[in-house]
Amino acid sequence: MRRVFRGAAPALVFGSVGLIVWELGLLLAKPDGFVLPRPTEIVGSFVDNFTVIWTATVNTGYIVITGLIVGVLLGVVWSLLVSRFRLADETLTPLAIALNAIPIIALAPIFNAWYGLLSPTSNQAIVVLLVFFPVFINTTKGLTSVGATELDLMHSYAASKWEITKMVRIPNAMPLFFVSLKIASSLAVIGAIVAEYFGGRQDALGQFIVQNAASSRYTEAWAAVIAGSAMGIILYLLSGGVERIVTPWRPDVDVVVG
């Protein structure tokens, strides 16, 4: 634990100084208050609205987690197919690139029309689409960038294609997969909240932010942003933690804390 704190200390100090500057700057300069609330005001609003924000966070969290799981699984399965079968590579890779070329957030209102304005399914679909591509592209790179010597070695042992995938390609893809998981977990939070601006459940973070901002209650909107950030950070740290457990051979695992 001591190591964790030592590792996090610079970030904590830097962050605290930033918050103090923010707080004091606004207190002393006294600009029109609604433009940017002070950190203490945001924290106050967070506490006052805790029950509502907590419910909204749980609802948005559900979209984020389910969308993330489906999107990551889709990306991984897709890249396993593409790296294993030439026909899949020739058909599914261009399809993935084409899917990624779509401005996915722009689909949110269309998905709402498909699934119903208040259905969370449309939000989940946005998250799945957003998350899928970075996982697919990074995992594919990891599965295919195996050295010639390593492949020769496996062939010299008369290893089957499946054995090569299982024992060489998949472990080789792990570092890049975890890079993509960290990107994907942040994207999932962004995707879910932005998608909620357009529809889905009314008691979710996106709607909470939109409605409060529309009535000029910016402090409340900021409090919800903090909740969204916290979710992103927790998911990032979780990804890093799983990475440490799954890839113990790597000394360079870049988790912020540690």
Added chain:
Amino acid sequence: MTGSDTGSKVAVSIESVSKVFNRGKPNEVRALDDINLDISEGSFVSLIGPSGCGKSTLLRLMAALTHPTGGSVTVNGKSADKARLDRDYGMAFQTSGLFEWRTVTQNIELPLQLMGWEKADRKARADEMLELVKLAEFATHYPRELSGGMQQRVAIARALAFRPSLLLMDEPFGALDEMTREHMQTEVLDIWARTGKTVVFVTHSIPEAVFLSQRVIVMSPRPGRITADIEVPLGVRGFETRESNRFFEKVTEVREALRFDKGGR
């Protein structure tokens, strides 16, 4: 060590082998041309020549990692492909090819795992191999924690783990510094003496070839051919071998063979 390897069984037989890459295309390369070579069981044979002479390709043909355009490759009396499927040979490469996610022991166990060995048997054999290459205390380390020379020793242990009769080595010490290299050469000879394997060793170092081998096959490029077949009857090697006159004579003989050959093309 037996002085001469004539008269014993043939481990590898290469007959009229040619290899052409990119046949019929503008970048066609005749990598090997009419190669004939018999390697006796239990012998230590080096293939030497400049870059592009096809020595690595020849080794890969023995391993059935690539196939000849013409002629035949026979290993232990069967086709090279059959020998590969039967796991008749172990191979070591210029880079160790260790998997960074496997510990030293797990790397050595890899071929055994592919062959369906029980966990306890794998462990026992890996321990035995680690003793052989003198790395027992590094069993649970990851490859990145080892020096280049140690990594190559693990790779050799892995190549020998399932006790193949033939060891194919493709410039395994090419990336090592001179001192580590000489140390590794002594170790390989020691392993060879203790296990009685047939070893085919690709190198571009003349002293290395002479020090290790009973027989040095000199090759030349474009197209890859065998230009000399030099016996090296230096007996059991020791520290003083490298400084003996007979060693220098053989080094000179191989060097001359390489040089004359260059003039010819």
